[in-house]
Amino acid sequence: MKAREVALAGLFVALTAVSAQVQIPLGPVPFTLQVLVVLLSGLILGPKLGFVSQALYVLAGAIGLPVFAGFTGGFVHLYGPTGGYLLAFPVAALVAGVFSKGWENPIMWAAGSLLGLGVIYLLGWLRLGLYLGGDFGKAFAVGVLPFVPVDVVKAVLAVGIARAVRMALPWL
Numbered sequence: 001m002k003a004r005e006v007a008l009a010g011l012f013v014a015l016t017a018v019s020a021q022v023q024i025p026l027g028p029v030p031f032t033l034q035v036l037v038v039l040l041s042g043l044i045l046g047p048k049l050g051f052v053s054q055a056l057y058v059l060a061g062a063i064g065l066p067v068f069a070g071f072t073g074g075f076v077h078l079y080g081p082t083g084g085y086l087l088a089f090p091v092a093a094l095v096a097g098v099f100s101k102g103w104e105n106p107i108m109w110a111a112g113s114l115l116g117l118g119v120i121y122l123l124g125w126l127r128l129g130l131y132l133g134g135d136f137g138k139a140f141a142v143g144v145l146p147f148v149p150v151d152v153v154k155a156v157l158a159v160g161i162a163r164a165v166r167m168a169l170p171w172l
Contacts, residue, residue: 042096050093084127
């Protein structure tokens with residue numbers, strides 16, 4: 001990796017950590033700004049570097065750095081109610097990035113963002129359902145449904161922000 005790529009990946013690790021601290025508690029899964037930053041990492045950095053940045057974020061939290069919501073960290077979070085969401089972040093960034101590279105069409109970027117969001121919901125819902133003893137209906141009701149309207153807005157915002165950043169910094 002080039003020095004610029006390392007710096008950009010590190011920047012998105014830091015941005016994801018900061019976005020985790022902007023939270024509104026809501027049952028076992030809080031509202032945070034992480035989804036916005038995860039999608040931005042893929043849209044701005046592309047699939048490979050977006051994936052790497054989010055994988056490093058998850059790794060940093062897993063080894064105990066306080067980067068997860070509430071300034072927490074530790075491997076235990078990957079087995080907790082939010083573990084599926086966290087593990088989905090690198091894949092979601094990858095998906096959003098695939099749709100942003102090679103296409104300058106905002107519709108494709110939006111599709112990538114929404115598919116990335118779908119990945120987060122799917123893996124988060126599955127892990128939360130297991131955490132709740134196999135009650136996948138309750139997991140959907142508390143871990144997906146309340147977040148959909150706000151996260152769709154975040155996905156649309158991510159497209160607008162990413163396009164502006166990439167226009168301002170064409171070397172990305």
